[in-house]
Amino acid sequence: MSERKSNTPVYLALALLLLGGLGFLVFTGLSEDSSYFLNVSEALAMEPEKLTSARLFGTVHPADIQMSQGKPGVAFILEDTDNPGQTIRVLYHGAVPDTFKAGAEVIVEGRMNVADHVFGAKTLMTKCPSKYEKENRDT
Numbered sequence: 001m002s003e004r005k006s007n008t009p010v011y012l013a014l015a016l017l018l019l020g021g022l023g024f025l026v027f028t029g030l031s032e033d034s035s036y037f038l039n040v041s042e043a044l045a046m047e048p049e050k051l052t053s054a055r056l057f058g059t060v061h062p063a064d065i066q067m068s069q070g071k072p073g074v075a076f077i078l079e080d081t082d083n084p085g086q087t088i089r090v091l092y093h094g095a096v097p098d099t100f101k102a103g104a105e106v107i108v109e110g111r112m113n114v115a116d117h118v119f120g121a122k123t124l125m126t127k128c129p130s131k132y133e134k135e136n137r138d139t
Contacts (some may be wrong), residue, residue, distance in 0.1 A: 035109070040080035040088050043112075043119075051112035056119065062102035063086060072096060076117070077109065092121040099126040 012087035035053035038046070041102050061077035061084075068074060073093040080086040090108055098104065 011112045013122065039082070040078055041083050041086045043088060044086055048114045048117060051119075053111060054119075055082070055104060055107055055109045056088065056089075056090075057105065057107045059084075060100065060102050060104050060106055066098070070094070074100065074124075078106065082118065090121050091118050092124045094122070097124065097126045100124070122127045 020101075035055055036043075036046075036051065037055045037057075040056060040058045043051060056078060058078040059081050061079045064075075064077055066075040071093075074096050075089070075091045075096070077087050078090045092108065092110075104108045105127040107123075108110065108119065108121035109122040109125075109127045110119060112119050
């Protein structure tokens with residue numbers, strides 16, 4: 001009569017390996033997609049090293065808007081909507097939305113360059129309040 005071996009340790013090792021791999025995938029997926037959503041004052045209050053992935057919102061300051069020459073992009077000053085004295089310099093390389101102008105409310109996504117304290121944006125979105133007015137919703 002042959003003796004039957006127990007496969008319990010093998011199943012337990014496979015279950016631990018599967019759960020460990022699944023946990024690793026969930027952790028890395030959440031950490032890569034998470035970012036702070038802050039206004040300018042909140043971003044300035046944080047340590048620049050922590051702003052490796054952030055979305056900032058504020059208003060485009062009318063002074064010192066510099067469109068890139070020969071390629072898409074813009075450099076501008078983003079000011080806090082509630083406290084205009086709080087500002088961050090933003091550098092964006094990409095297509096600039098048509099609604100981008102001084103005084104426009106924008107959301108930029110990117111990271112803070114610790115060396116020169118310039119926020120390098122990879123995404124620039126403008127808020128267009130007229131699109132959300134009641135007259136435009138009915139059409």
